[in-house]
Amino acid sequence: MDLSPTAYVILGMVSSEPRSGYEIKAAVDNSVRIFWAASYGQIYPELKRLSEAGLVEGSDVPRGERKRTVYAITEDGEAELVAWLRQPPETAEMREEGLLKLFFSGLLPPEEAATTLRSMRAHRLELVARLREMESEASKKGPFSLMVLQGGIEYNEWFADWCERMETRLLGPAWPPERSK
Amino acid sequence: MDLSPTAYVILGMVSSEPRSGYEIKAAVDNSVRIFWAASYGQIYPELKRLSEAGLVEGSDVPRGERKRTVYAITEDGEAELVAWLRQPPETAEMREEGLLKLFFSGLLPPEEAATTLRSMRAHRLELVARLREMESEASKKGPFSLMVLQGGIEYNEWFADWCERMETRLLGPAWPPERSK
DNA sequence: CGTAACATGTAACGCGTTACATGATTGG
DNA sequence: CCAATCATGTAACGCGTTACATGTTACG
Numbered sequence: 447m448d449l450s451p452t453a454y455v456i457l458g459m460v461s462s463e464p465r466s467g468y469e470i471k472a473a474v475d476n477s478v479r480i481f482w483a484a485s486y487g488q489i490y491p492e493l494k495r496l497s498e499a500g501l502v503e504g505s506d507v508p509r510g511e512r513k514r515t516v517y518a519i520t521e522d523g524e525a526e527l528v529a530w531l532r533q534p535p536e537t538a539e540m541r542e543e544g545l546l547k548l549f550f551s552g553l554l555p556p557e558e559a560a561t562t563l564r565s566m567r568a569h570r571l572e573l574v575a576r577l578r579e580m581e582s583e584a585s586k587k588g589p590f591s592l593m594v595l596q597g598g599i600e601y602n603e604w605f606a607d608w609c610e611r612m613e614t615r616l617l618g619p620a621w622p623p624e625r626s627k
Numbered sequence: 628m629d630l631s632p633t634a635y636v637i638l639g640m641v642s643s644e645p646r647s648g649y650e651i652k653a654a655v656d657n658s659v660r661i662f663w664a665a666s667y668g669q670i671y672p673e674l675k676r677l678s679e680a681g682l683v684e685g686s687d688v689p690r691g692e693r694k695r696t697v698y699a700i701t702e703d704g705e706a707e708l709v710a711w712l713r714q715p716p717e718t719a720e721m722r723e724e725g726l727l728k729l730f731f732s733g734l735l736p737p738e739e740a741a742t743t744l745r746s747m748r749a750h751r752l753e754l755v756a757r758l759r760e761m762e763s764e765a766s767k768k769g770p771f772s773l774m775v776l777q778g779g780i781e782y783n784e785w786f787a788d789w790c791e792r793m794e795t796r797l798l799g800p801a802w803p804p805e806r807s808k
Numbered sequence: 809c810g811t812a813a814c815a816t817g818t819a820a821c822g823c824g825t826t827a828c829a830t831g832a833t834t835g836g
Numbered sequence: 837c838c839a840a841t842c843a844t845g846t847a848a849c850g851c852g853t854t855a856c857a858t859g860t861t862a863c864g
Contacts, residue, residue, distance in 0.1 A: 450822085450823075451724060451727070451823095452823080452824085454727070454731075455727065458727075458730070458731040461731065461734065462733075466842090466843070466844090467843075467844065467845085468841095468842060468843050468844075469842095469843095472842095477730065478726070478727055478730055480721065481721045481722060481723040481726045481727065482722055482723070482724075482726070482727050483720075483824085483825095484824090485824065485825055485826080486825095486844080486845075486846095487824070487825065487826080487827095487845090487846080487847095488823080488824060488825085490844065490845055490846085491845085491846085509832095509833085509842080509843090510832080510833070511832060511833080512831085512832045512833065512842070512843065513832090513843080513844085514842085514843065514844090515843095515844085524734075527731070527734065528734055528735065530728075531728050531731060531732065531734060531735055531739070531743070532735070532739060532742075534742075534743070534746040535723075535724040535725035535727075535728055535743065535746055535747060535750075536724055537722050537723075537724040538722070538723050538724060538725065538747075538750065539664075539721070539722050540661065540662045540720070540721050540722075541632075541662060541663055541718050541719070541720050541721075542662040542663070542716070542718075542719050543632060543663075543716035543717055543718040543719060544716035544719065545659070545662045545663070545775055545778065546632070546635070546636065546639075546659055546662065546663050546716075547711075547712050547716055548771060548774065548775055549639070549658065549659055549771055549772065549775045550639040550642065550708070550712060550771070551712065551771050552643075552769055552770070552771050553642065553705075553708065553709055553712060554709065554712055554713070558712070558713060559771070561713075561715075562712070562715070562716065565715040565716060566716060566719075569716075569719065588733055589733075589802070589803050589804055590729060590730055590731070590732050590733050590740070591730065593729065593793060593796075594726055594729055594730045597726065597789055597793070600789065601785070601786075601789075604782070604785050605782075608778055608781065608782075612774060612778070615774075621770070622770050623770055631850085631851075633851080633852085647814090647815070647816090648815075648816065648817085649813095649814060649815050649816075650814095650815095653814095664852085664853095665852090666852065666853055666854080667816080667817075667818095667853095668817090668818080668819095668852070668853065668854075668855095669851080669852060669853090671816065671817055671818085672817085672818085690814080690815090690860090690861080691860080691861065692860065692861080693814070693815065693859085693860045693861065694815080694816085694860090695814085695815065695816090696815090696816085
């Protein structure tokens with residue numbers, strides 16, 4: 447059975463406790479979103495598919511008058527999830543418009559290329575701040591949750607630092623460097 | 628005028644010298660691909676659109692009997708490209724299946740979670756090796772080309788190192804850590 | 809002589825986002 | 837009472853990949 451990666455996110459999110467579509471989205475948003483996002487447009491249809499495939503099971507658990515369906519993982523679902531966890535990861539991609547701009551920045555004076563680096567740095571620092579706020583929450587959820595979050599923090603700090611170093615280089619007297627044959 | 632980011636990649640790639648669709652693809656593949664890919668399925672139709680919009684201009688430059696159209700950037704195209712370069716970058720995303728697996732690795736014994744980290748590390752190290760081979764080429768193309776490539780190398784090295792550290796932590800005696808209330 | 813590289817394109821498909829629609833409940 | 841949050845869904849759209857189709861040329 448071949449599921450989309452997003453299906454596994456959902457499976458993972460309901461593996462610890464039953465959750466509604468809405469709650470799955472919220473859980474994704476404050477944990478894995480930095481390296482794997484999911485929108486309602488994916489979650490609800492996927493939940494239906496997973497339910498038909500018998501990997502999750504929905505039950506009506508209204509809160510007051512407001513109807514609400516929470517999904518729990520089934521045994522088949524957990525087997526599927528664990529099998530996926532054991533496979534070596536495949537997808538690993540990145541889209542960084544800032545680096546793209548930097549790459550073509552020979553068309554601009556160095557000060558303007560430096561502006562791009564400053565934007566990138568500011569963006570990364572904001573992210574770090576937001577992630578730091580989530581740290582205590584994550585530590586309650588378990589060691590892997592915290593590990594991954596701290597990885598995200600470290601990564602963004604590294605990136606911010608790199609931007610700073612490149613900016614310094616760009617504005618220093620040795621720029622642009624001579625190209626040696 | 629609002630173009631897709633990929634349109635700007637193309638514009639950037641023909642800004643220094645006229646190139647065919649095939650050459651654009653090749654240029655992307657050995658420079659920005661690590662953080663921004665492009666396939667023929669995008670390049671050729673986009674080239675047609677850019678041509679109709681007057682941002683690039685194609686001319687037939689056959690090599691022998693083999694027909695070949697190279698595209699050069701126009702003044703409008705360059706203005707458009709430079710205007711884009713001056714805007715702060717927007718898109719910055721990442722999809723890391725490995726981190727996703729790690730996040731859910733509470734369902735596995737620590738040794739198996741460590742396997743995921745080892746795969747991730749191996750993948751990053753391979754990438755570093757491939758990027759290092761491109762270094763001398765990139766230095767000929769200009770300082771920004773080299774800067775961005777070295778950034779990619781440093782990033783992947785950081786990532787590989789992080790994986791190693793996390794693996795050590797995972798296999799150490801202090802795992803799983805107690806969660807303090 | 810065969811295969812890798814050069815060269816151009818398109819159609820189908822998959823995945824994901826955005827925007828929209830609808831309505832209940834909670835808290836200030 | 838109003839806004840935010842809870843809750844569920846869908847339709848349209850955009851972007852990008854994969855696979856296919858076709859043919860040439862250089863090189864070993």
